[in-house]
Amino acid sequence: MAKPQARSKTPRRGGLPPTWRIWLGTGLLLVAAALVWGCAVAVVPWQNPLELVLILLPVAAVVLLYHAYSRERGRRESAERLKSEPGTYGVTASRQQLRGDMERAVKRGQFVSHYQPVVDLRDGRIVGVEALLRWRHPERGLIGPDEFVPIAEESGLIVPLGEFVLREACSQVSTWQRLYPGVSDFFVSVNISARQLQQELFVETVMNCLGSTGAKPTSLVLELTESMLFEPSSPLLGKLEALRRQGIRIAIDDYGTGYSSLSYLRNLPVDILKVAKPFVDDLAEDAARGDFARVIVTLGHSLGLEMVAEGIEKPIQASQLGLMGCTLGQGFLYCHPVGPAEIGELLERGGFIPERGDEGVKRGQVISLR
Numbered sequence: 001m002a003k004p005q006a007r008s009k010t011p012r013r014g015g016l017p018p019t020w021r022i023w024l025g026t027g028l029l030l031v032a033a034a035l036v037w038g039c040a041v042a043v044v045p046w047q048n049p050l051e052l053v054l055i056l057l058p059v060a061a062v063v064l065l066y067h068a069y070s071r072e073r074g075r076r077e078s079a080e081r082l083k084s085e086p087g088t089y090g091v092t093a094s095r096q097q098l099r100g101d102m103e104r105a106v107k108r109g110q111f112v113s114h115y116q117p118v119v120d121l122r123d124g125r126i127v128g129v130e131a132l133l134r135w136r137h138p139e140r141g142l143i144g145p146d147e148f149v150p151i152a153e154e155s156g157l158i159v160p161l162g163e164f165v166l167r168e169a170c171s172q173v174s175t176w177q178r179l180y181p182g183v184s185d186f187f188v189s190v191n192i193s194a195r196q197l198q199q200e201l202f203v204e205t206v207m208n209c210l211g212s213t214g215a216k217p218t219s220l221v222l223e224l225t226e227s228m229l230f231e232p233s234s235p236l237l238g239k240l241e242a243l244r245r246q247g248i249r250i251a252i253d254d255y256g257t258g259y260s261s262l263s264y265l266r267n268l269p270v271d272i273l274k275v276a277k278p279f280v281d282d283l284a285e286d287a288a289r290g291d292f293a294r295v296i297v298t299l300g301h302s303l304g305l306e307m308v309a310e311g312i313e314k315p316i317q318a319s320q321l322g323l324m325g326c327t328l329g330q331g332f333l334y335c336h337p338v339g340p341a342e343i344g345e346l347l348e349r350g351g352f353i354p355e356r357g358d359e360g361v362k363r364g365q366v367i368s369l370r
Contacts, residue, residue, distance in 0.1 A: 099155050102148060106160060110136050113168045114337035117346060118308060118330045121322045124352035128187035130330060131169040132337045133161060153193060162196045163205060170215040172340050180347045189221040189251060194228050203242050217247035221272065225253050229268055240269045255296060266303060273300040277311030284314045297324045
């Protein structure tokens with residue numbers, strides 16, 4: 001066998017397997033490795049183009065048939081798992097099928113907004129709500145965002161869905177303020193995705209939602225995660241500053257789970273810090289571990305920010321947060337996310353009875369998800 005005179009590696013394009021061509025004195029050795037589907041290697045002594053094609057075609061056919069078989073087998077296994085585990089729709093179902101279901105759901109109006117009250121921990125008064133998207137699936141009932149938001153982010157559907165939530169929230173807060181004049185300072189908090197914020201006309205979209213629904217800019221809070229604001233020089237910050245100039249407040253959601261430092265936080269255009277649920281959970285577990293929540297609350301106060309605690313489920317958590325100086329909170333202790341009508345009933349009632357350690361009062365504070 002002749003010694004190779006030269007060797008080159010073709011670049012991988014479009015997901016095709018890399019191919020090595022080794023020139024010999026009498027022809028070419030072609031070695032193709034299908035790294036995605038396993039490994040298929042063909043060594044081809046080339047004498048003329050027709051001979052090369054006749055040798056390669058059967059090899060290519062075998063590789064393609066094996067790939068098709070593997071994909072079909074994977075689809076069948078996913079379908080079987082879906083039948084046996086109906087509660088894991090978002091994990092086991094085909095992502096493409098889920099995306100198709102979501103596109104149809106958007107057109108058919110199957111997405112709805114629910115709202116979780118934000119409560120003044122001192123007196124139980126409802127000061128605002130957080131808007132939370134739900135999918136009212138015709139077969140599976142109400143589906144939470146953990147199952148469909150990742151797909152919506154990948155596909156871009158999060159943009160129309162996000163605008164839907166924003167417009168609904170603005171409409172609802174305007175209605176509540178009109179029906180209950182005593183809550184003129186009532187606000188609604190809306191989660192904003194990175195894709196939404198990246199839209200060129202994001203500021204105009206927000207202002208249009210406010211204008212078309214009659215909601216006041218001061219009644220709207222936009223929630224973003226730390227990771228979305230990781231680069232202080234990001235042009236996205238300019239959009240947030242423009243919104244703040246109109247009276248809209250900006251909140252950092254789940255604070256403490258990201259990467260921001262104190263010096264970085266000082267330069268962000270934000271008004272509210274939301275203490276992440278894991279740190280609130282610590283308040284019911286171990287007094288020493290509650291130091292994380294205490295540090296976050298102290299940090300927020302030092303920067304002149306309003307503090308909101310998330311995921312309050314036990315009276316002791318609400319009590320300790322109050323002692324730290326965190327005056328606002330939300331969680332199942334007070335209310336699950338509910339529809340607009342239930343929020344109206346709570347506003348008419350005047351809020352929640354502060355916890356006094358009585359079991360009956362505790363049960364009476366919680367409104368079950370409907």
